[in-house]
Amino acid sequence: MTAVYEAQARCEDIWETLLDSMLRIRYFENEVKALFGSGLVRGSTHLCQGQEATVVGACSRLRPGDMMASTYRGHGAVLATGASPTAAFAEILGRDPGLCGGKGGSMHFTDLTHGAIGSNAIVGAHLPIAVGAAFGAQHLKSGAVSLAFTGDGSTNIGAFHEALNLAGIWKLPVVIVIENNHYGEYSPLAATTPISALVDRAKSYGIRGEVVDGNDVLAVRNVVGEAFDRARDGNGPTLIEADTYRFEGHSRSDPGKYRPPGELESWLARDPIERFADLLKEREIAGTEIVEAHRQQVGAEIAAALQAAKAAPEPQPERLYEDVIG
Amino acid sequence: MIRELTYREAIASAIGDELEADPRTVFFGEDVGAAGGAFKSTVGLLERFGGERVRDTPISEQAIVGAAIGAAIAGLRPIAEIMFADFVGVCFDQIVNQLAKYRYMTAGQVRLPVTLRMANGAGAGFGAQHSQAAENWLINVPGLYLATPATAEDTYRILRTAVQCDDPVVVFEHKNLFGLKGTIDSTAPVLPVGKADVVRSGEHVTVVATQQMRHRAVEAAEELAAEGIHIEVIDPRWLTPFDDAAVVASLQKTSRLLVVQEGPAPGGWAGALVARLCAHHFELFDAPPRLLTSPFTPVPYSGVLEDAWLPSAPDVADCCRELLKY
Numbered sequence: 001m002t003a004v005y006e007a008q009a010r011c012e013d014i015w016e017t018l019l020d021s022m023l024r025i026r027y028f029e030n031e032v033k034a035l036f037g038s039g040l041v042r043g044s045t046h047l048c049q050g051q052e053a054t055v056v057g058a059c060s061r062l063r064p065g066d067m068m069a070s071t072y073r074g075h076g077a078v079l080a081t082g083a084s085p086t087a088a089f090a091e092i093l094g095r096d097p098g099l100c101g102g103k104g105g106s107m108h109f110t111d112l113t114h115g116a117i118g119s120n121a122i123v124g125a126h127l128p129i130a131v132g133a134a135f136g137a138q139h140l141k142s143g144a145v146s147l148a149f150t151g152d153g154s155t156n157i158g159a160f161h162e163a164l165n166l167a168g169i170w171k172l173p174v175v176i177v178i179e180n181n182h183y184g185e186y187s188p189l190a191a192t193t194p195i196s197a198l199v200d201r202a203k204s205y206g207i208r209g210e211v212v213d214g215n216d217v218l219a220v221r222n223v224v225g226e227a228f229d230r231a232r233d234g235n236g237p238t239l240i241e242a243d244t245y246r247f248e249g250h251s252r253s254d255p256g257k258y259r260p261p262g263e264l265e266s267w268l269a270r271d272p273i274e275r276f277a278d279l280l281k282e283r284e285i286a287g288t289e290i291v292e293a294h295r296q297q298v299g300a301e302i303a304a305a306l307q308a309a310k311a312a313p314e315p316q317p318e319r320l321y322e323d324v325i326g
Numbered sequence: 327m328i329r330e331l332t333y334r335e336a337i338a339s340a341i342g343d344e345l346e347a348d349p350r351t352v353f354f355g356e357d358v359g360a361a362g363g364a365f366k367s368t369v370g371l372l373e374r375f376g377g378e379r380v381r382d383t384p385i386s387e388q389a390i391v392g393a394a395i396g397a398a399i400a401g402l403r404p405i406a407e408i409m410f411a412d413f414v415g416v417c418f419d420q421i422v423n424q425l426a427k428y429r430y431m432t433a434g435q436v437r438l439p440v441t442l443r444m445a446n447g448a449g450a451g452f453g454a455q456h457s458q459a460a461e462n463w464l465i466n467v468p469g470l471y472l473a474t475p476a477t478a479e480d481t482y483r484i485l486r487t488a489v490q491c492d493d494p495v496v497v498f499e500h501k502n503l504f505g506l507k508g509t510i511d512s513t514a515p516v517l518p519v520g521k522a523d524v525v526r527s528g529e530h531v532t533v534v535a536t537q538q539m540r541h542r543a544v545e546a547a548e549e550l551a552a553e554g555i556h557i558e559v560i561d562p563r564w565l566t567p568f569d570d571a572a573v574v575a576s577l578q579k580t581s582r583l584l585v586v587q588e589g590p591a592p593g594g595w596a597g598a599l600v601a602r603l604c605a606h607h608f609e610l611f612d613a614p615p616r617l618l619t620s621p622f623t624p625v626p627y628s629g630v631l632e633d634a635w636l637p638s639a640p641d642v643a644d645c646c647r648e649l650l651k652y
């Protein structure tokens with residue numbers, strides 16, 4: 001780790017943002033679970049609980065003008081860019097002031113004002129798009145970077161490979177973070193993927209690869225910060241494999257029966273929020289009481305956001321025909 | 327400026343004029359730069375605009391379309407080439423699920439000024455995987471404009487309209503028409519999206535045909551004129567949106583309709599047009615509307631078989647004579 005990132009790992013200036021952001025995602029998704037249980041969420045929804053450190057650490061490096069593309073498991077990534085939880089709840093509830101006017105839903109959170117250029121429900125399809133966004137930034141010399149999150153399972157789809165190859169040959173300012181939660185739907189990684197180090201795939205595209213503990217928010221923040229610096233300096237893309245775990249099933253209909261006994265518990269013991277709280281205490285940055293105050297405050301924020309979203313109007317039927325073309 | 331150009335040269339000319347007009351416009355695809363295109367339809371652009379704006383890509387159709395989408399999100403106005411329209415098969419997701427739906431799913435946060443060009447159609451002996459008229463694959467996808475220019479003039483003007491359009495346009499360039507000559511006026515006003523061309527007027531039968539079939543319809547018109555039969559030939563030029571009004575206006579004179587389509591009938595624009603007209607303008611018909619299409623087989627290689635596969639000018643003439651028996 002370079003000196004500058006070691007210094008930033010001290011995190012005195014940023015810990016509150018990181019902590020609040022992870023708490024916001026966790027509490028937001030607690031409510032989504034409850035909404036789903038009471039039949040208020042249409043279709044399905046994919047929770048990222050347990051993976052908060054990866055999206056929060058990475059998005060903490062975004063600057064205005066940067067772009068972030070995510071997957072259907074994208075609540076966390078989009079909230080981590082600073083998108084409004086009220087608009088996010090409203091989107092899930094299909095309401096007019098939702099992030100996408102109720103036309104997207106849980107899988108398609110998009111908030112251009114915060115650089116969240118889209119959450120995609122076609123596995124891997126956002127990667128060529130993220131690479132294209134990086135090409136746009138490079139061409140316009142805007143200094144922006146493009147960040148994409150993607151699943152471990154998506155490293156087996158063609159779009160992933162085409163995207164990495166193009167990023168490599170054009171040396172684009174794109175950083176792709178694999179959220180390796182060890183399962184693609186119900187299939188363990190080993191059943192679908194003949195290598196266990198997904199980062200090795202970077203090599204064949206002439207791209208730098210990094211591995212990081214995806215449940216360590218500061219570690220992610222550091223590795224992504226370095227990757228962004230390289231990208232902004234014209235030194236091309238980075239593929240980062242973040243080791244993490246989803247606490248919930250693949251989607252809300254999945255009880256996760258395929259997980260071996262003890263596995264979930266071992267990951268719950270590495271809960272990224274609790275680890276960060278422990279670190280704050282250990283380094284005497286914030287004690288239990290201060291962290292508790294943050295929990296209360298973010299909890300209240302989320303409760304209010306949900307309240308506001310529930311009171312929001314449904315879209316007018318004419319909206320059906322808007323924003324198709326022309 | 328007014329110049330005599332071939333259909334093929336009109337393509338390079340339109341792209342060049344658009345690159346000249348707007349620095350945000352970029353052009354990329356496989357072998358489009360150094361090689362000047364697989365059909366030599368982009369010769370000279372790399373030399374004129376340089377490798378930043380005219381780029382050769384890897385053989386990665388998903389990445390080509392995805393990169394165009396991402397670059398558009400980042401603020402560019404990309405023109406992307408898919409060498410043969412048949413290759414839509416390998417990037418169907420990027421076109422149908424990404425390019426076409428992005429604006430809608432994000433409730434208009436994102437608009438995609440992307441022009442996608444591809445060489446279309448049969449008649450040149452390229453065999454089953456390089457000869458398809460692929461426009462019908464995209465005909466029921468909301469969110470895309472589809473253009474099928476038949477002449478050098480229309481190709482030039484439609485391409486310029488496409489690049490200036492703020493929504494995605496797919497332009498099918500018919501590879502059997504690349505040698506056609508025309509008079510290109512680079513100062514002509516922009517052609518509106520969705521405007522048909524009444525190529526030849528007549529009062530007996532309305533014949534609607536695109537690209538190669540339009541030229542065969544005109545050939546048939548000459549043959550029929552000798553018999554005192556005057557057909558009206560309408561080239562819709564755009565399949566989405568379709569200029570129904572132009573056809574209705576013609577039917578008011580002729581009361582007889584023949585729609586000629588290169589490619590099999592099922593699920594095509596020709597059948598859809600007939601269905602709409604029957605539903606809304608049944609009173610205009612004095613004879614059952616006719617469809618003349620290719621048979622429901624792949625495109626064969628042998629010249630004899632391929633000729634039999636494509637509707638011919640005599641086929642068009644025969645259909646018109648039959649319609650006049652009513």
Ligand SMILES: Cc1ncc(C[n+]2csc(CCOP(=O)(O)OP(=O)(O)O)c2C)c(N)n1
Pocket residue numbers: 071073121122123150151152153154155179181183184185250
């Ligand atoms: C092209 C495509 N194939 C299959 C699916 C169905 N599907 C949705 S999520 C998923 C698993 C993806 O796993 P991974 O990339 O590891 O991401 P995770 O869900 O674990 O975050 C599958 C197969 C899809 N949405 N898109």
Ligand SMILES: [Mg+2]
Pocket residue numbers: 151152153179180181182183184185
């Ligand atoms: Mg996974």
